[in-house]
């Protein structure tokens with residue numbers, strides 16, 4: 001299949017491009033390079049720099065490359081920024097997704113895979129989280145993803161769009177060969193920040209709160225390797241044949257780790273001590289998020305190959321220790 005990967009030069013998108021090639025399909029990348037990195041995509045993969053909402057441009061790419069299915073990773077992801085600048089988030093994450101979908105439908109491209117997030121659930125009462133739990137985002141970032149999910153449901157019914165939504169828990173890790181990896185600026189995610197502190201690239205790792213109702217007082221999260229996320233997307237390709245198919249999957253390992261456990265795992269993998277500093281809670285952090293990914297396991301035959309956090313951190317350590325400035 002010819003797969004258009006929108007946001008294919010970003011962190012999750014670029015890992016997905018590689019897995020698409022490994023699975024014998026043909027990826028085509030479209031990325032604005034606002035946050036993506038040209039070096040994250042191999043030079044032999046068709047690459048189009050531009051905006052996903054530029055309809056004549058996207059139309060031309062869909063036609064020229066005979067695209068069968070579109071995967072969309074091109075969202076803004078900084079929760080704090082979504083709170084301070086919601087217009088930016090609704091414009092990029094919702095309005096531009098709407099434009100992309102409109103172009104696709106006009107061109108009769110009706111298979112779509114959407115990157116969503118555990119943030120659509122907000123602070124659920126039950127753990128682990130199944131797909132049917134009430135969606136109640138607590139920040140504009142999560143709300144923009146939920147708005148797109150609702151749009152997809154309407155388009156499936158009105159126009160026969162077939163789609164799969166993947167709600168990621170904590171995406172992490174990097175390519176096993178150490179050649180592509182996570183490079184956000186600023187970096188807000190835990191594992192890269194712990195590694196940066198271990199490498200001496202940051203004075204300390206700030207631990208945001210140790211007074212949560214959890215066993216060690218720090219937040220619990222479900223960390224899942226980016227290549228495992230990518231493999232779930234590819235397993236969904238075959239399930240989108242019937243018009244109007246609507247699929248929703250959580251992706252996580254089902255084993256939560258605390259912030260302190262992640263620090264210990266980085267120390268074990270790297271052999272280095274991580275200097276830490278306890279600071280107040282970060283606004284909007286729920287105490288625990290853990291996936292029930294039974295549906296992905298049963299329906300897609302998905303099984304995370306990285307099933308311990310140490311195995312994930314080994315890949316992250318390899319990337320960050322050899323690329324202390326990311327792609328720069």
Ligand code: UDP
Pocket residue numbers: 170188189190191193205206207208209219220221259282285
């Ligand atoms: N965290 C932290 N220090 C950091 C970054 C994150 O203590 O420098 C904590 C954060 O409060 C949360 C967990 O680590 O409890 C995971 O945060 P991350 O930003 O990686 O992912 P999120 O769960 O917010 O999507």
